Each structure stands twice: as C-alpha cells, then as structure tokens.
Amino acid sequence: MSLFDDDFYSSRVSRRKSRWLQEDARQSKVLRSKSNWSTMRVAVLSSTISAAAAALIFGTLFYHGGGSSDKAVPTASAVTATQTADPYEKTITAAAKVRPMVVSVINEQYGVSGFDGSLDSDSGAMEDQLQQAGIGSGVIFEKEDGKALVVTNYHVIAGAERVQVAMIDGTSRVATIVGSDQITDLAVLQIDDDGIGEVAEFGDSSKLRNGEWVMAIGSPLGLDDSLTMGIISKTTRVIPVSLNQDGNYDWEQEVIQIDASINQGNSGGPLIDLDGHVVGINSMKIADLGVEGVGFAIPIDNAKPVIDSLIKYGVVKRPYLGVYTLDLDQYLAQQALTKPKDSLDSPQTGVDGSIVVPDSSNGGDAETSDAVIDDSGIIIPDDVKDGVIVLEAVGPAQEAGLQFNDLIVKLDKTPIGSTMELRKYLYDHKKIGDSIEITYYRDGEKQTAKLKLSEKSKDDD
Template sequence: MRRNLKAYISGIVISSLLSSSIVGSVIYSKFSSELQKQSQIIQNLSNNKNYSSINTIAANTISTGGTLTIPKIVKKVAPSIVGIRMNITIPNRINQVMSQSKAEGSGIIYDKNGYIMTNYHVVEYADPKNSYSKYTTLEVFLPDGRQTKAKFIGGDRKNDLAVIKIELDNLPVAELGDSSTLEVGETAVAIGNPLGMEFAGSVTSGIISAINRKVQVDDRTLNLIQTDAAINPGNSGGALVNSQGQVIGINTVKISSTGLEGLGFAIPINDAKPIVDQLMMFGYVKGRPFIGISGREITETISQIYNIPQGIYIMAVTSGSGAYKAGIRQGDIILKIAGVEVKTLSDIENIKSKYKAGDTVDVLLYRNGKQMTVKMTFSEER
C-alpha cells in the first residue's frame, strides 16, 4: 500500500516557469539606433565595490524633480534595462550535445560595478543550488550593443529575486524610486524584452491599477503592484517606472486567460531593495528559517483512498538540514508543526514566517501507521 502511494505521489509533477519564453534558437538583434545614441546617466555612487548598500545607491542617484514625458522617461531609463539569456546545454555520455534550450528575460543595472537585479525565475538554472547549473551559462545584452557573460551572485526563490554581475565599464545605472508613495491611477511605464531579444527595449505604458495585491504564485504569495501596462513573457525582471523616470517595480508576472487583459504585476522596489542588497552581499537572505524537505500534499481524496491522514508526504530530505537532524525521513507525513495543523505547503510557509533560523519546534509525524513527535530546529536557508 505504501509503495503504491509513493508511486502515485511521485507521478505528480507540477512545473511552472513564469519567466521569459523558452525558444529553440533566437538571434540577438541590437536595440534601435535611437537608443544607442541616448546619453548614459551618470551616477555618483559609493566606491565600495562589494558591499555598497542599495539604499545608498538610491540616495545618490540623480534626482529629476518633476514629471517627465514618456519619451524622456524612456531616454532616461532604457539604457539601464538589459536583456538576459539563460542557455542550458546538457551533453550526453560521449560529450556531444544532447539538448539545448534558452530562456530570455530582462534585468536592471542598479550599480556601476555591474550588479543587475532580475527575477529569480529568469536565471534560476544558473543557481549553484540547481542541479542544472553546471550546464547553464548567462549572457547579458546591453542597449548600446555590448554583450557579455554574467555570473550568478545570489537568488531568492521565495520573493522571486536574483542578482547577477557583469564585468564591463561605463555602465548606465537606473534610479530607484519609492514605491510606498504610489497612488492608484498614476502613470506607469514598463520597459523590457517581451518574447525575447528580437523585441528588446520595448516600451508600454499605462497606470498603476492597484497596490498591495496578494497574488498566489505556485506555493508562494507575493505582494505586488498591479498595472495595465502590457507585460509579457520576456518582460520578467524588467522595470516598472514612474513619471519621474524612477524604477518603482520589477515586472514579474501576468495573469492571462481568454477575456482577460491588462493584469500585469511587479514587485515593489521597496520590497526588493533589502532582499537584493543581501543577495549582493551574501548570496542569500540571512536568518530565514529552513526545514529541508520536498513534499506533496495529501488531499482528502488521497487520504480516504489510502486510509492515511491528511498532511504533507515527505518526498526527500536535505542532508544536514533541520528536518534531517530531527530524524524526519522520506515516507513520513507531517501532520503538525508547532501545534498547528499542516495540510498544504502554504500552511508550512505560513508557520515558517513566524520563526527564524535557530528556533526549535515540535513536529508531529505519521510513520508506519503510528504518530510520533520530534523536535526540529530550523536551519538557515541559503
């Protein structure tokens, strides 16, 4: 019975990629000659190469003062919006190319030393924590025609943010705004690469449709800005800009369905700043609790069929993690954490949000027909 259950659950594979479209072969075309002629924005930034604070960067950028026309917004911001290509090449046993795929998105240069912020899902296969990272390379394409390889610095799947770095001089840096001052109805301009590099540097405009929208993305709930400025695959990681030419959001996802239009979403820049700052300095967000399990939800239907309790079925346990040290193992079903019932992966995330790395909680398990309680200390997510 357990073997059949495991086979059933293992067969449930849910894969989603919010990012840029994946293409078999895309030829990079340069941005328009108009953008190539645009003057770069000169920034007065900290000379500390490795640990400059994003808040300092925002404070030192050039202030524009008043409202700009959309063409002036584009001239100011577009030079700092780059294209990002993630190339995955998996060789076969005799070292010949077995399969190739590419994913393309956007990014924002926010530091003169070459640091670029983007969405995690745009570059996730380059993350050393991903088993495909050794097969993955990153390329960055600038509006002035330059292109270069990039290094993965850090990523945070929970907030869908990442930082990569390029080694080039004379980089135009975006000015960061204050998303806490946004009002519904004000101008919003989206700049990025919808559908890949062929349409690099595309500009769409609209308004801020709503703020503080809670949007469910896979097993996470993100706090996002809603806009009717067109956002499409490939825009991920690009800039949502206000009427002063300041980046106030990172374009992340759209909701698309027959009959629906104008539902694009961006991560508020004030939410992104502290995360990106830590990714730049440490490569991860410090102090975040980590359990170290991969699991599937036992629904009410599965519970009745197999005569087991609802909870989270453990598919795998990360070596050295809090779960591993607590003795939690593959095949267990988590019923409660810290006295709170667990029936969905979202339940686990909600519980984790109340604790920090180093905290210890009781975990109620179901194993081989019996319930048991273990003490688990959250490790640090890296």
C-alpha cells in the same frame, strides 16, 4: 438708494458736494474750470488711484514675503512655464532617464531542444554548443570598482550555462550570476561597467496609489528597448505561485497589479513611476485565453532586502526544516481517482495485502479504530482534514526522528494545512537557530518532536 450707504462709494452727488460746488462758484473762473470735472471723470480717477494703491500694497507684501526680505518674486516666465507645461512630457522625461540602464538578459544553454524535444539540426546546433534558451530583461542599479550590478528575475536565468547582457547600444557582454532566489523570483548579475554612466534609482513602492501611471521597460519578444504604459490596478495583490511549475501552488507572492502590457521578455525589467524611479521588477502576467491587461511586478520595497542578501551572501538565508512534503488534500484526491468505486465497501488492506481489522482491545480509541487506512500504509484519523505528508526527511527533521509517511499538522501551535503554509510559517516567523515544535501523526497516533532550525545550503535544494 444705492448699493452703498456711504456717499464715498455712491454715484450720486451728496449735499456736501452740492455746497462745495456753490462755494467754488465764488472763485475765479480759471480755478473753476480746472476743478469742474464731470462725475464720470471723478469716478475714473478714483478707480485708477484705488487700483494703483492696491497693486502697490500687494506687490510690496508679495515681494517681501509678508515681512521676509530674502524671498524673490517669481518671474512671469516661470509662472507661465508652470501653467503651460505639457503633463505628457513627464512620461518622456522619465523614460529617457531609465532606458539607458535597461538591458536584455540572454539565457544560454547547451543543446537546446526544439518544441518536439529534438535538437535543432537545421541550424547545425550540437549538444556541446551554447544556444539561446530564453531572453528577459534587467536594469543596472549599482556601479562600483569597475563592476556594474543588474537585477532581473530568477526564472530568466534559471538553468543557464552562460548569461549574456545586451546593452542599449547593441553591444553585449558576459555576466556573472552573483546570486539568485527562486522563492522571490529575483537574481543579481555582475558585468563590466565599461561605458556605463548613470544607474537606475530605486523608488518607494509603499507610496504607490491605485490609478497611478507607471511604465514598463524591457525586451518583450526580444524587441529590446520597448516601453509600455498603464496604471496601477492594485497596489498589493497576493498571487499563489507554483515554484516547480507542476501545477501545485507552494508559495504566495506579493505583487503590484498593473495594466501596462507585459509579455514574454519583459520579465526582470523595471516598472518605473513618472519621476523615473524604479518601483517594481516586472515578473509575470496571466496568460490565458481572453485575458488582457493583467500583469504583475515585484514591489521594489520587497525586492531591496533580497537584493542586498544576494549581493552579500549569494543566497537568501532562510531557516531549514528538512522535509519534502505532499499536501494531504492532494494525496486524498489522487487516491480517489485511483481507487475503484466499490472500494468503500471492501475491507481495508495493509501494505502486504492482508485485511486490516480495527483493534477493539484498546477500548475504542478514536485515533486508531476510527482511522482510515489506505493501501500505502498511511493512517489518517477521521478528525484530521488538513496536513502535509512527509515524503522524505533530511537534516534537522531526520535528526529529530521524522520519517516517511508522517503526517504534519502543526508547527508550534499553528495549524498547517499545506506545504505553502508550512513554508510561509518558517520564513515569516522563524529564523536560523530558532527552536520549533512539530505535531504529527504516525500510524494514527499523535506525536511531537522538537528541533533547531538550521541554515539551508545550496546542496539542500
């Protein structure tokens, strides 16, 4: 038995076929010779006809798009091009699209001193001469009315007396600082747009995926127009940052972690995807012995509103409380290092050196009799483990009555354990003009104050 029951698909000669051959024998020899085909020839002919019919039907449907007559058939050359395109060409195309818009940003200052703190006398540098203090990168993203705008990092232009922008063709021009923001580490510069053609296009960093290929363009170590490539190691990473570079973390930066090489001078340059869109601003790396391939970029979605604010106002407008603070845990750590080992067994002393004896006349109030009094006059209740100490109160805080050595423990109903938490609560949950309630301890007694948040001016920095 064949694989098919239907005689049409079988290679055997059926009874009907046998009868047809017997009847055909009565016909003339001429006709018989024309129709006396072998089984193989019949099979070949059937296969050819079937294939032609299938090709005709498929071609008709494909050409008309299943009934739609306005769709053209893709040519063979187009299909071949799609199938044989080199995927690595995308990196070359994307880089070529953005590289002309990437610039070197040169920070110039007066009397730049050497590593030992002395002036560089060998080069004849004088205190009244501008010298290169640092170099970073930037990218041109907007052009209008004869001016072009460049985004870079705040730390690239910090302290600059003059900023120079070096173009890819080797020419340079003086830049004006439109605005800068230390918190987000972003700055916007303005230059003349002479000779500048296209500008970089911002992408969508929210669509990035772990493992996606990206490229960093900039001037690492002063080597302009350098390109490095890697993948997205983590689309969202929160990194603690010391804004004043004093080793104390007072802000958290949301960044993209990448393994593309980031070196000194890459800061401020663009991180691009394989479509040539800017998806981040390269900002920092972990520079530690044995650490490689851990770099960070500011997501462009986070940078856009900051850039817009810098263009419009020159600053990022944020609510201002008006306190300079020290974290309680940092203060206690400092006290532990400076106090003698036997201080726990010695009586507590006040600011004037007199012995402080807990007052029992108040009925054993826990906030005073159980408080720790140190030699700076701060009284810290035993049940208070976190907070920030006011070093100076100005503006709204001063008007609300806050003083030196007040210990802030809450903003509204939210516990505050560090300067970072205080700043993030203000910037993430409050606006200029909002009211806020502050809970704090003064001389071991809990108090509250209410105030209205104002706008921080440049004079308040």
